[in-house]
Amino acid sequence: MALDVELVKKDFPILDQLVHGHRIVYLDSASSSQKPAAVLDAMQQLYETTYANVHRGVYSIAEESTRLYEEARTKVAAFLGAASTREVIFTKNVTEAINLVAYSWGRSNLGPGDAVLLTEMEHHANLVPWLQLKAERGIELRYLGVDGDGQLILDDLEQLVAGVKLVGLTLVSNVLGTLNPVAEVARVAHAAGALVLVDGAQYTPHFTTRVAELGCDFYGFTAHKMLGPTGIGCLWARESLLEAMPIFLGGGEMIRDVRLDGFTANELPWKFEAGTPPIAEAVGLGAAIDYLLAVGMADVRAHEIELTRYAMESLHERHGDDIRIFGPPDAEKRGGVLSFAYKDIHPHDISQVLDEVGVCVRAGHHCAKPLMRRLGVGATARASLYLYNDEADVDALSSALTSADRLFS
Amino acid sequence: MPGLEDLYREIILDHYRNPRNRGELPTPPAVRVEGFNPLCGDEIVVFLDVADDRVQDLRIGGQGCSISQSSASMMSAAVKGKTVAEARATIRAFKSLMSIHEQRLDGADDDGAGAGAGGPSVPEPEVKLGDLEALQGVVRFPVRIKCATLSWNTLAQGLDEAQETSATPS
CATH class of the missing domain: 3.90.1150.10 (Aspartate Aminotransferase, domain 1)
Incomplete structure (x- = not known):
């Protein structure tokens, strides 16, 4: 219909x-989408009836607030076709999702001379975190070019990907609209032993997202471009990768135990969610997903x-x-x-x-x-x-x- | 609500369509300074020939919107042939013309007299802005103020560099 x-x-x-x-x-809307009444109402409803901090209180509205926050994670996991909610990390936006990967995975896996392959059509969010690592660690950055029609030039993909540890690319260009053949790139990248990070900011609002079919290892999207509120986005990654990665931001919520001489990190996904999270925003994101699925x-x-x-x-x-x-x-x-x-x-x-x-x-x-x-x-x-x-x-x-x-x- | 006619006055469009002092100057003796507006990617290049404490010549290069280009063109006409002190006074006067909105946000009053809404709140004495006052409408479009001031900030930087160069014994 x-x-x-x-x-x-x-x-x-x-x-x-x-x-x-x-x-x-x-x-x-590629910059930021507008919000339907259903999203605004869901957030307002939370604030007016059951708002409290999450994962802390034992009183009933705190339990309800926690339930709604985690229900939003379940909706996101289903929306992405994730294997489990443990793979769904709430972040501020895609920028933070990519920074999380660059800081946590990047700084524990990339050293001088290690290469990352990006594309010429990346948003600054998928360039600057890697340029920072280039400046800080001396990693090598390579780029897939763009042709006159705005398509990625993939002729040299196999040579460029050789020896690369990570390939990072956008699924849909925020300037050209180009829909990139991510699954194809991911196959070649994986064959060369590289991981694949995908910026889904312009894709998830418009397409059915199935991370498994895309064949990526890291995937980021943001709520405010898909009818949801600002201040919340998501990093999806395979559980085994997230397990092996060191923590990103430290603070409350992300710990299991803190002593004066050390700490033990929380389990997934909370291990990567330091501090009080964007609770109403998560509920708004859940409502946006419901709206999109209903359409x-x-x-x-x-x-x-x-x-x-x-x-x-x-x-x-x-x-x-x-x-x-x-x-x-x-x-x-x-x-x-x-x-x-x-x-x-x-x-x-x-x-x-x-x-x-x-x-x-x-x-x-x-x-x-x-x-x-x-x-x-x-x-x-x-x-x-x-x-x-x-x-x-x-x-x-x-x-x-x-x-x-x-x-x- | 301000209308487009407040922004795109005829004199502004004239300077945009027929920019004055467009081009380059040999460096040295001229200094070359670049200004960027990181928000929109506009860039302006000012070639500035200062000798005997006077702006002997200047040329404008780069690319940008009608506001940044016309502002640069009018600026070039306003300061060419002026002493460095006069050029600096013109920069101050123009930037004060462009800062009305910020001052209002700061809650600063313009002494309750003189300049009314839309008028310059801190007039620079002895400086006649002339055609440049046509750019006054830009303050009603806060996002565009940076377009109008880009060339002026670049000129100020150029005057500093030109004076440093002449102060350094060769």
Whole structure:
């Protein structure tokens, strides 16, 4: 059954308002998505009825709070197809998930001359933690290149992966929308003895995620891009890996025992969750998963393909050579992330003029400066689509571009 | 709510479409300074020829949005031929024009008199900003203030470097 966008829109209170007198057209979900009432209500309900710290109190609301927090973990485990909740570590976001791997696994497994293979299209979150290790430990960083269509160049994969200890890559580019063949890369990487870390920030909100089928060893995603709140994300990793890894942040919650001369770490997954966790946020994430599953991830993705195709076709049809959309031309092979250049108007100016008619798009380097250099641009404008967007939203963007043209040409 | 006409005044669009003093100068004698806006990736290059305590010539390179480019263009016209002290006073006056929002956030009052809403709260005496006042509308779009001030911060750095260079005996 196809997704009914009219019904979906009604679930998002923020979409029912005017900006500068115009209906809000939110096209920046790749940056952060909006939240349905179900998520807001679940968090509000917790705070109003059963909120207390988790894993501490024995009184009833503390038990209920703990139950809800751990229930969210169970929902995440099922949503990812994880083997057990012990593999699901709550983090602040994907950035923290990758930093956890770089600090804990990286600092106990990588030394001078050890190599990590990344790609040119990584978000800064999957570059800087490894650049830190390069500066600190002298590890070697290698990169898979990107071709003119925004696809990874995999011709040299076998040579590049030789001797590498970890391959880190994004599943969907936050700039190009490219859907990377992670399972294929993972097969080659594993054959060469490397582990595989996948940044799922732009994938999990839009696709059915099955970590086993992806063949990765580490996987990160964040709640706020998939209808959930900010402040909570997740690192999934195989249990045997997590068991062998040293702790990351130290403090309460992550310990079994603390003496004045030492400590014993808690068991998984709490071993990696120091301090009071984001409790209401976990509940909100659980509610977001429930919402997405009720809509159906297959329908979410089908809608994305259909709307992405409409956007690419209609923008090209109306604006011809004035618009250049980066990334793969085939909607089936990409996410709904549309970075574009329009005439020679700077993305900031495009975004500013679009705002005048309520159209929200991102302008900038999208935390991917090496990729911007590769594309030969300082910045791009980026419209990104989600389940609450429809053809009218794309049309509003397209018309607003014509206004920008009138102002600056 | 501020409208686009507050931001994109005709004179701003004119400087954007026809930037003044665009290009390069040989270094030395000119100094070359780069400024970056890490938020948007804009970059500006200022070539600055300072001799006899005066901005003899300057040229602007780099790429950016209409606000950063027009601000740089207007800046180049405003300080070319001025003494270093005059150029610095113009920088102060312009940055004060751009800081209205921050001052309001700080709760600072503009003595209850003179400059009203949208006006410069700390006027720099003796400095006539002229066309540059067209950029005043930018303060109503806080995210864009950094676009407008990028070239000015770069110029300030360039003046420092030029003066250090001339102070060092060769």
